[in-house]
Amino acid sequence: MMFTLFCLATCVLAFNVAARLKPCNPEQARFVWNELAVDAVYFLVSVVFYGGVSLALTRWGVTAAMGAKAPGALKAIEGGYGLMPTLPVAVQALIVLVLTDICQYWLHRLFHGHALWPFHAVHHSPRHVDWTTTWRVHPVQFLVYSAGVAALIRVLGFSPVVYQVLAPLNLFMGALVHANLDWDFGPFRYVIASPVFHRWHHVDDPAVRDKNFAPTFPVLDLMFGTFYMPKGERPRVYGAENTPEGFLGQLVWPFTEILGRFKAKPDAKAGPRLGAPAA
Numbered sequence: 316m317m318f319t320l321f322c323l324a325t326c327v328l329a330f331n332v333a334a335r336l337k338p339c340n341p342e343q344a345r346f347v348w349n350e351l352a353v354d355a356v357y358f359l360v361s362v363v364f365y366g367g368v369s370l371a372l373t374r375w376g377v378t379a380a381m382g383a384k385a386p387g388a389l390k391a392i393e394g395g396y397g398l399m400p401t402l403p404v405a406v407q408a409l410i411v412l413v414l415t416d417i418c419q420y421w422l423h424r425l426f427h428g429h430a431l432w433p434f435h436a437v438h439h440s441p442r443h444v445d446w447t448t449t450w451r452v453h454p455v456q457f458l459v460y461s462a463g464v465a466a467l468i469r470v471l472g473f474s475p476v477v478y479q480v481l482a483p484l485n486l487f488m489g490a491l492v493h494a495n496l497d498w499d500f501g502p503f504r505y506v507i508a509s510p511v512f513h514r515w516h517h518v519d520d521p522a523v524r525d526k527n528f529a530p531t532f533p534v535l536d537l538m539f540g541t542f543y544m545p546k547g548e549r550p551r552v553y554g555a556e557n558t559p560e561g562f563l564g565q566l567v568w569p570f571t572e573i574l575g576r577f578k579a580k581p582d583a584k585a586g587p588r589l590g591a592p593a594a
């Protein structure tokens with residue numbers, strides 16, 4: 316808890332002060348804005364409920380798959396086993412980051428598809444994109460995209476210390492790419508995700524937001540044709556259509572939106588798809 320508060324204080328200092336020096340969108344408020352309260356609720360929910368979810372998913376999956384052999388397997392997985400713990404921690408951390416990015420790149424694309432978009436639209440809902448947007452994630456997306464991927468990768472047997480190293484790094488990267496900073500990292504723009512790279516992904520235009528899916532390594536977007544950082548331009552207008560503004564409304568809305576599709580009259584299906592990005 317103290318560590319989380321320390322990270323939070325560092326983010327406030329680093330990103331709010333840096334945004335004053337070189338903002339991507341100078342018109343955005345620096346310290347207090349309308350959607351900050353909802354972001355704060357998402358942050359509190361993540362601190363209170365999300366901590367042990369990925370480990371619980373690993374235990375559940377291994378128990379379901381291995382039955383009576385599960386306790387021994389889980390002991391090996393949670394302590395690290397096989398080749399991975401023999402590698403230096405930095406190398407293990409890099410492997411975890413790369414594997415996570417590959418999984419999350421494709422899952423992110425899946426969440427931009429018609430079927431799952433309402434769950435992910437919650438993350439795209441803020442008109443004011445800032446470092447606090449990081450935590451604005453629907454629980455269904457958290458379960459699949461964050462905890463699910465982490466649970467799968469844990470099965471590979473990396474040293475437990477790797478996750479302790481990566482936790483603050485992931486938190487910092489997530490906050491950094493959402494921060495209101497005019498940083499594109501110059502020649503390193505293809506190597507590591509920058510604030511400008513990810514802020515383009517939050518633009519309120521389906522043709523633009525279906526780009527820049529990689530959480531950390533934009534080279535994945537380059538490889539798969541989804542890289543978008545036009546030279547000399549900056550993203551301006553953010554958000555996603557039809558999403559409610561309040562926390563509880565955003566929790567419920569994806570379910571009602573998806574259920575509503577099944578109730579829609581046949582001729583209504585020919586109209587524009589509400590809440591879905593263009594193909």
Ligand SMILES: [Zn+2]
Nearest residue numbers: 423427435516
């Ligand atoms: Zn997205």
Ligand SMILES: [Zn+2]
Nearest residue numbers: 438493513517
């Ligand atoms: Zn984002």
